[in-house]
Amino acid sequence: MKIPRRGLCLVIAAPSGGGKSSITRALLELEPDLCRSVSVTTREPRPGEREGVDYYFQDRASFERSVQFGAFLEWAQVFGNFYGTPRAPVEEALAAGCDVAFDIDWQGFRALRDALPGDVVGVFLLPPALHALEKRLHQRRGDDPAEIARRMRAARDEMSHWREFDYVIVNEDLDRAASDVRGILGAARLEARRQFGLRDFVHKLSE
Numbered sequence: 471m472k473i474p475r476r477g478l479c480l481v482i483a484a485p486s487g488g489g490k491s492s493i494t495r496a497l498l499e500l501e502p503d504l505c506r507s508v509s510v511t512t513r514e515p516r517p518g519e520r521e522g523v524d525y526y527f528q529d530r531a532s533f534e535r536s537v538q539f540g541a542f543l544e545w546a547q548v549f550g551n552f553y554g555t556p557r558a559p560v561e562e563a564l565a566a567g568c569d570v571a572f573d574i575d576w577q578g579f580r581a582l583r584d585a586l587p588g589d590v591v592g593v594f595l596l597p598p599a600l601h602a603l604e605k606r607l608h609q610r611r612g613d614d615p616a617e618i619a620r621r622m623r624a625a626r627d628e629m630s631h632w633r634e635f636d637y638v639i640v641n642e643d644l645d646r647a648a649s650d651v652r653g654i655l656g657a658a659r660l661e662a663r664r665q666f667g668l669r670d671f672v673h674k675l676s677e
Contacts, residue, residue, distance in 0.1 A: 474667030477564040478658055481572045481579045484595035485625030487606035489641045490573040496648040504569045513551035544581030576631035591658045593651055594635035598642040
């Protein structure tokens, strides 16, 4: 029995190299009612990235106009580039009972929660140890010492905001962490306040 409900925003945040993108991809493969929020960015596309699938790519002037018109639920500057979450597709998905996954940072989570109070569930991923995070960064970013040091400083700042989130998971094993996040999503979908069809369902039961 599928009772009508409002969708939710599932935010998976972590320091760079913390596994948020991998876990988001795993969930999207397993959950047909979950879609990924596609952000707008001013950075250049990386090899293999596709417009409208990985990001919407804009120049800075266009991005700034979108900010002025209130087109973003949240936006931020990260490592010299701007990123933002388009408002319209998220609000349409929530109203249709679909859930939206976000792999944004703590600033984005805070802004999204302020923009959509009651619709946002936040999960923060911690690494099992700092050296494990540094190893992942080397695998992703190469061996540029300055870049790795900058990312590690940013990671320490990110991790200091774990208290703001609803759930915290230590990502020691990717499959286990993905399973835990999936469990959180399942529980959040069943919140009574989110299932607006419950009143009618219970009324029919008592007829």
